[in-house]
Amino acid sequence: MMDDSEWFVEPAPKAGCSIGLRIRRKLDSVDSPFQKIEIFETEDFGKLMAIDGCIMLTERDHFIYHEMLVHPALMTHPDPSRIVIVGGGDGGTLTETVKHPSVKRVVQVEIDRAVTDLSLRHFPEFVEALGDPRASLVFEDAIRWIERAPEASIDVLLIDSTDPIGPAEGLFETRFYETCRSRLGPDGILALQSESPFLYPHLVRGIHEKLGAAGFRNRRLFPFPQPTYPSGTWSVTLASAETPLDVFRSIQAKPLLGPLRYYAPALHRSLLTGLPVLFADLRSSA
Amino acid sequence: MMDDSEWFVEPAPKAGCSIGLRIRRKLDSVDSPFQKIEIFETEDFGKLMAIDGCIMLTERDHFIYHEMLVHPALMTHPDPSRIVIVGGGDGGTLTETVKHPSVKRVVQVEIDRAVTDLSLRHFPEFVEALGDPRASLVFEDAIRWIERAPEASIDVLLIDSTDPIGPAEGLFETRFYETCRSRLGPDGILALQSESPFLYPHLVRGIHEKLGAAGFRNRRLFPFPQPTYPSGTWSVTLASAETPLDVFRSIQAKPLLGPLRYYAPALHRSLLTGLPVLFADLRSSA
The missing domain is CATH 3.40.50.150 (Vaccinia Virus protein VP39)
Known part of the structure; x- marks a missing residue:
């Protein structure tokens, strides 16, 4: 069912469900003293900021x-x-x-x-x-x-x-x-x-x-x-x-x-x- | 980020996002003259009915x-x-x-x-x-x-x-x-x-x-x-x-x-x- 494109997938902790966003590429990644922060370009939701694998925000929503x-x-x-x-x-x-x-x-x-x-x-x-x-x-x-x-x-x-x-x-x-x-x-x-x-x-x-x-x-x-x-x-x-x-x-x-x-x-x-x-x-x- | 458990994943058509549900097992599957209907037992959403790969309903929501x-x-x-x-x-x-x-x-x-x-x-x-x-x-x-x-x-x-x-x-x-x-x-x-x-x-x-x-x-x-x-x-x-x-x-x-x-x-x-x-x-x- 999934095609070959790349997905950013976040499984919700202990909740048995996940959300995925189709991504074009990773734009940035920083390991700060506190957490891992990543920026992706998604296919349909604009830019995405993720912290420790969790979606923080997308440009679209x-x-x-x-x-x-x-x-x-x-x-x-x-x-x-x-x-x-x-x-x-x-x-x-x-x-x-x-x-x-x-x-x-x-x-x-x-x-x-x-x-x-x-x-x-x-x-x-x-x-x-x-x-x-x-x-x-x-x-x-x-x-x-x-x-x-x-x-x-x-x-x-x-x-x-x-x-x-x-x-x-x-x-x-x-x-x-x-x-x-x-x-x-x-x-x-x-x-x-x-x-x-x-x-x-x-x-x-x-x-x-x-x-x-x-x-x-x-x-x-x-x-x-x-x-x-x-x-x-x-x-x-x-x-x-x-x-x-x-x-x-x-x-x-x-x-x-x-x-x-x-x-x-x-x-x-x-x-x-x-x-x-x-x-x-x-x-x-x- | 995803563990070894099995997931049912539905990518939304042309929308660049997907929803996944962690499943325990498939309970039933029928290829009717119209469509493929499947029943799964999920981890946290009760039973799931899917038609042609799309989530139709879960017991939970x-x-x-x-x-x-x-x-x-x-x-x-x-x-x-x-x-x-x-x-x-x-x-x-x-x-x-x-x-x-x-x-x-x-x-x-x-x-x-x-x-x-x-x-x-x-x-x-x-x-x-x-x-x-x-x-x-x-x-x-x-x-x-x-x-x-x-x-x-x-x-x-x-x-x-x-x-x-x-x-x-x-x-x-x-x-x-x-x-x-x-x-x-x-x-x-x-x-x-x-x-x-x-x-x-x-x-x-x-x-x-x-x-x-x-x-x-x-x-x-x-x-x-x-x-x-x-x-x-x-x-x-x-x-x-x-x-x-x-x-x-x-x-x-x-x-x-x-x-x-x-x-x-x-x-x-x-x-x-x-x-x-x-x-x-x-x-x-x-």
Whole structure:
């Protein structure tokens, strides 16, 4: 059934399924102190960045993930000005963040400089945001950086991490969530990539429980399609100690953000009111 | 990266991506006069039925597709009593259809008896519906069957076909849609599987245009996750000549249908009001 062409195949850990992308050639490969980062040219999905054999992003579909990690959180905070991105070295999350005019300062804390170096070389669409005068690029362990950050100094914290295996493991622990909560201001919102709710419902539930234990009273699951991630469905979770997550600045979204390709205020509203049974069961609280 | 275990891999035609499922063993295989039908036991997705190398259904995720093909259409029709299923030989669509107490008669017109035979042998969850006293199983070319059906004799017509290549090609043509329209009653609704709106937007657009040309003034796209179909996102399209598709019998859904695993009235409503930009662009009319 497979022809002779070359495929990049990623088997999902312990899930018995895999995703493949037909590739033309490998463009780049770096063994950093943290991980192996590869860039491929695919046949139909544009360029592909893979880390340790896992698809991180493709030119064709990354916009869904990046728009959903950033816009629901920033449209829910009443006045998001001070933003911190944990991970996200490729610059995709930063690119969506700087579309918000309320943002005065955004710090991207990525452990691995090689991710950003490769992204600058191969993904020109992120170059502008990575050089935005409001953006600071910090290359160090985000857990340590967050610990040093002053209390209540962050409006929105976006966790754009790899999976909870390897370097990102500590980013999925109650202790880290507690530190995040204390560094967020009173209206503060945390948004994190929360894996596939179809393949790993136990993982999503675990994340929501740990967030609750860390004092994030409100949690909301936002599922979305991501064709090149395992199962084709992924999720972002929003969490807050106080700020209600079931309302957002809906009328401001369009004039503020300009044309987007996935996020729209009507979509945001529909995800608050009408999740499928399968995922609604995972949503832990208002 | 792949280990030694066996995988069933389906490359999506002309789309440069593939889906794989880890399998334990092949359970059955039939070369019918129409196609090759295989049954596998997978590691994590239960049993798998494949036709000509394409994943048709797995025990783990078929409920999403079947619930979305049936319930939006039957909740939109004011009193769905006479139902026809085109294709759907496995019995999954029938299983969801007979959950509606308004249904008096449902005819399943499948070209290939071997599909139903294999389903009865391997998917016990469909056996009850395939023997429902309201159900008739007809094994012949649905195009001919529909041509012989009296005018205005059908309330809801559900097209549960394979892809528009091979035996199902004629089910995606304007001429067939015209015949369907004339066999539907005045409140009639057509629902059809309309492929991946992410991978094949041109195909979805083509289907909607042909439906329009065939007199279906109203069309609505319902996207949903389907982890084992190419891209992980699939769609159903509802079409009608007269019946509005933006309202449905929402308060009746829960008591009527009992517990479902994907469809819910709130989800139905959210899909009418808040599609992502990416798919909203494909929705052709109210």
